[in-house]
Amino acid sequence: MKWWVRPSGLAIRCWYALCDGKEVYIGGILQHIEEAGIHSGDSACVLPPYQITDQAMEDIDRIVRQIALELEVVGLINFQFAYKNQTVYVLEVNPRASRTTPFVSKARGVPLAKIAAQLATGKSLSEFKLPDWETYSHVAVKEVVLPFNKFPNERVFLGPEMKSTGEVMGLAHSLGNAFLRALLSSGQALPEQGAIFISVNEHDKMSVIPIARDWIELGFKIVATEGTARALQRNGVPAKRIYKVGQGRPNVVDLIKNDEIQIILNTPLGKRSRFDEEAIGRAAIRYGIPIITTLSAAQAAIRAVRSKGKISVCPLQAYYSK
Secondary structure (H helix, E strand, C coil): CCCECCCCCEEEEEEEEEEECCCEEECCEEEEEEECCCCHHHCCEEECCCCCCHHHHHHHHHHHHHHHHHCCCEEEEEEEEEEECCEEEEEEEECCCCCCHHHHHHHHCCCHHHHHHHHHCCCCHHHCCCCCCCCCCCEEEEEEECCCCCCCCCCCCECCCCCCCEEEEEEECCHHHHHHHHHHHCCCCCCCCEEEEEEECHHHCCCHHHHHHHHHHCCEEEEECHHHHHHHHHCCCCCEECECCCCCCCEHHHHHHCCCCCEEEEECCCHHHHHHHHHHHHHHHHHCCCEECCHHHHHHHHHHHHCCCCCCCCCHHHHHCC
């Protein structure tokens, strides 16, 4: 999982649109599992989006077409958006490809770079038989590979500077199963039982309650810092209280070292939280404990755990024919 400074809003990418100067074809719209605030190269992405309103999708479609035609793009163009309070914001527009192009091409079965090259030589989009970008029979998840286990002294925060060293793809007919495949491919194994440590900021305390209930339904026990534990207990969610780092012993780092924590959900905010986060992050990396730092990622992880035991293998081409 990932560690980063708390942002706000959903992050959306249009990877990619093809344009021949007169027509525009949207290759795929991806939604980040994490909220906006980190480099797009460090984000986990889902194709198709799973948490965007119809109106927002229509706004994105309109914006992409208007800008691509206004710029008279011939070939590939990609966009980055943020979505908050029912408003779509354009963050950047790049008339080029990037390393995510092969991911979208494989997920959709459309050779975007190859078509873009032919558009540059004079062909038009009408000469290609392209599938409707809104029609999907499966879900594709892109997860990144982070090098923290090889650089234990590196700060575990993610931000505008990209730190990932690679990416993997999970393909399935459900979000949970696709996310699980992507995590396994990136070397992250989610536990099926044990204890989950939860510590969230004030903004997330009410939102984490149904998520904690889901983890309990999966058979996990809840261990939480004082403020989070109080919020959970007052809402009928059993949680064992544990000290923060520096407040007393045993604290969460002690439990990690003693193999009493199998997964971590931590959404820090503020300087004190950052101190705790770095201590927890170093211990988690050393002992191989999965870390979740956003509630949206926690929800996706719950879906992934629920889909365990349902993994089957089939050729990539089989997804295109369904």
